[in-house]
Amino acid sequence: MPKNVVPEAARRRRKPTKGGVVLSERLIVETAMRLLQQHGREGLTVRRLGAALGADPSSLYRYFRGADDLTLAIADELIGRAVRGWEATGDWRADLRDLGLRIHSAYLAHPQAAVLTASRVSGRANEIDADEVILGVLRSAGLPDREVVRVYHAFIDQTLAFAALDAAGRALPHAARVADEAVWHATYARLPAQTHPNIAATASLLVERMNDSAYPTALEMLLDSAATTLARSAADGQHSA
Structure with a gap:
């Protein structure tokens, strides 16, 4: 059975964590987004998130029912940032x-x-x-x-x-991204018209746009x-x- 999420008003009354941080749903989401940016999807775990917040990982379940609930909150934060102030x-x-x-x-x-x-x-x-x-x-x-x-x-x-x-x-890792981008210059732009007439005819435009x-x-x-x-x-x- 999923754990009950504590209402927002009750969360505000929580004491600071051992790291001196007062937890909130917004803080947890922002920290999770930072961990994703730094370590990728595999680096976002409840244990690592708790450590980054200076909180016991179990305390995060007062705010989110589980990892998927946190994922949905991150999705909502992204769309919120897009339209905020529009x-x-x-x-x-x-x-x-x-x-x-x-x-x-x-x-x-x-x-x-x-x-x-x-x-x-x-x-x-x-x-x-x-x-x-x-x-x-x-x-x-x-x-x-x-x-x-x-x-x-x-x-x-x-x-x-x-x-x-x-x-x-x-x-993508930087090296992989650079390698992918180079393919248009290093491969497509060098294909001969005899074998690939359509690519050869548009090669400079492909390099420019792709x-x-x-x-x-x-x-x-x-x-x-x-x-x-x-x-x-x-x-x-x-x-x-």
């Missing part, structure tokens, strides 16, 4: 672009945490607030709700998929598609009027 401009396309780039950047700032959490659905406050904002942007554009949900689904999955993909690259994230381009394609859907929906509305 304000709408009233231009749905600019607003959706800004939200996508902010989410992508927030995950890339913590690649190990991103790889661990990008596929998760936490159902926590920050995630819910972000979903409410994104859906609101799409509804403000005038899309029917069925199309709102369709575009939202593609938008959030695309954003998190690219975040996970790009974060995985950043999370080590950068394709997310901005994919995001613009999605926005173009949403704009087309919006125009079609408006035209259908005029015809039926």
